[in-house]
Amino acid sequence: MRVRVNTEKCEGHNRCCALAPELFDVDDYGTATALNDGEVPAELEAKAKLAVENCPEFAIEYVRISGEQDK
Amino acid sequence: MTETPPVDDWATDYDLFDADYIKDPVPVWDDLRERCPVAHTERWGGSWMPIRYEDMQALVRMVPQLSSRDPLVVNTPREEQDFDPVISEYGNSAPPISSDPPNHIPERRVILPMFTPKAVEQYRPYTEQLCHDLIDGFIAKGSCDAALDYAVHIPAKTIAHVIGVDLNRTDEFVGWVRGLLEEGTTDAAKRNKYRSIIRKFFAELVVARKAEPKDDLISHMLTQEINGQPIARNTVIGMCNLLLVAGIDTTWSSIGSALWHFSTHTDDRRRLASEPELFPSAIEEMLRFYSPVMMARRVTEETQLGGVTFMPGEKVLLNFPAANRDPEIFEDADKVVLDRAKNRHIAFGIGSHRCAGSNLARMEMDAALRIWFERIPEFELSDPEAVTWAGGQVRGPRHLPFTFPV
Numbered sequence: 001m002r003v004r005v006n007t008e009k010c011e012g013h014n015r016c017c018a019l020a021p022e023l024f025d026v027d028d029y030g031t032a033t034a035l036n037d038g039e040v041p042a043e044l045e046a047k048a049k050l051a052v053e054n055c056p057e058f059a060i061e062y063v064r065i066s067g068e069q070d071k
Numbered sequence: 072m073t074e075t076p077p078v079d080d081w082a083t084d085y086d087l088f089d090a091d092y093i094k095d096p097v098p099v100w101d102d103l104r105e106r107c108p109v110a111h112t113e114r115w116g117g118s119w120m121p122i123r124y125e126d127m128q129a130l131v132r133m134v135p136q137l138s139s140r141d142p143l144v145v146n147t148p149r150e151e152q153d154f155d156p157v158i159s160e161y162g163n164s165a166p167p168i169s170s171d172p173p174n175h176i177p178e179r180r181v182i183l184p185m186f187t188p189k190a191v192e193q194y195r196p197y198t199e200q201l202c203h204d205l206i207d208g209f210i211a212k213g214s215c216d217a218a219l220d221y222a223v224h225i226p227a228k229t230i231a232h233v234i235g236v237d238l239n240r241t242d243e244f245v246g247w248v249r250g251l252l253e254e255g256t257t258d259a260a261k262r263n264k265y266r267s268i269i270r271k272f273f274a275e276l277v278v279a280r281k282a283e284p285k286d287d288l289i290s291h292m293l294t295q296e297i298n299g300q301p302i303a304r305n306t307v308i309g310m311c312n313l314l315l316v317a318g319i320d321t322t323w324s325s326i327g328s329a330l331w332h333f334s335t336h337t338d339d340r341r342r343l344a345s346e347p348e349l350f351p352s353a354i355e356e357m358l359r360f361y362s363p364v365m366m367a368r369r370v371t372e373e374t375q376l377g378g379v380t381f382m383p384g385e386k387v388l389l390n391f392p393a394a395n396r397d398p399e400i401f402e403d404a405d406k407v408v409l410d411r412a413k414n415r416h417i418a419f420g421i422g423s424h425r426c427a428g429s430n431l432a433r434m435e436m437d438a439a440l441r442i443w444f445e446r447i448p449e450f451e452l453s454d455p456e457a458v459t460w461a462g463g464q465v466r467g468p469r470h471l472p473f474t475f476p477v
Binding site: 011012013014017018019026028029030050053054055056057058 | 179180183184187188351355412413414415416417419421422423425429430
């Protein structure tokens with residue numbers, strides 16, 4: 001699983017970073033970025049889902065890795 | 072407050088300052104959501120009030136058709152402000168909340184770095200010590216007013232500490248902000264009076280810090296540039312005004328509403344006391360369920376939403392609290408779920424004007440509630456009739472008589 005932050009939509013609510021600090025960081029202006037190219041280790045998939053589902057700007061998306069089946 | 076005639080139809084004649092609405096606005100929102108997602112009123116200068124979550128998502132992106140230059144929910148004629156000599160000298164803006172493109176983002180970028188999650192953590196020890204000191208003041212009595220003896224002081228003293236103003240004057244600051252945002256919303260003379268007092272206070276402080284910088288936020292702001300130019304004096308005065316005004320009533324309301332909830336919902340109180348790992352999700356749920364803040368926009372170009380047309384000069388209200396109860400978005404929207412996993416609430420607004428102080432507010436709520444629960448895990452409302460609520464721009468309890476075992 002991989003996630004991506006749409007920086008056009010991100011407005012710095014910081015929910016992703018609070019819920020999944022292993023996966024996201026925010027800069028001085030609050031804009032979030034996914035760490036490690038957005039790669040989500042299996043044990044952090046639940047946290048990634050929380051980040052996606054708590055973003056008030058709908059700014060975090062799942063990215064399909066080629067060859068991976070739809071979940 | 073001025074007496075106004077009772078509301079007959081909330082869809083065409085809503086009254087944000089109706090006493091029953093302030094006490095419990097939810098039945099009105101449920102009614103409007105069903106039959107009229109964009110309500111209108113001629114009261115308080117006239118405004119439109121969309122209700123649905125998806126409408127709020129759309130409205131905040133209507134830039135520049137909807138301007139932020141006058142974000143108060145009461146529609147005040149501009150000329151009313153122009154005769155005040157303090158306002159004429161120091162301006163009436165509160166950047167970046169009252170800014171539009173192209174100034175908005177550069178102005179916002181002056182203050183955002185001071186309120187990142189990491190930056191606000193430096194204030195946590197101060198806030199935690201403050202919470203303990205406040206509780207020390209009443210714990211032996213077995214009773215307190217949780218709004219006036221506890222909740223109000225936490226944001227007031229923390230923001231004074233952050234900005235770098237005299238901590239002994241926080242009671243005065245609270246009086247000014249209440250004068251502006253509570254009494255002042257329905258009373259133009261009071262609004263202007265307190266607006267001028269706050270401007271003048273910060274104008275003097277800015278002059279003092281310019282002459283002799285200190286290690287504080289005002290001095291730091293004065294060193295900033297906007298679009299390559301040194302920041303203007305009135306921009307700093309306006310920003311300080313914003314930090315004080317937006318930083319007190321709002322978080323006071325959030326902390327107070329959460330304490331009110333737990334004092335009147337024993338199961339939730341017991342659950343949070345015994346499962347402290349729920350604090351993060353419980354705080355978000357309190358923010359969703361008791362969102363304190365409504366904002367407003369001024370229409371600059373004819374714009375349509377939900378079958379109605381907003382005309383230039385009209386006001387549109389951003390009812391984030393109602394959006395956070397929208398059953399289309401939130402499962403069991405009318406229930407408090409302390410471990411709610413999916414919570415895209417918009418208590419801090421959304422879009423480019425997302426509350427710049429949201430990380431500070433969350434830190435304050437977290438400290439205030441954790442320390443309260445640690446020291447007073449059992450408490451109840453002793454006199455429900457004595458509870459009062461402020462409403463309009465910012466909704467939250469202003470009297471909360473509690474008792475607890477000594």
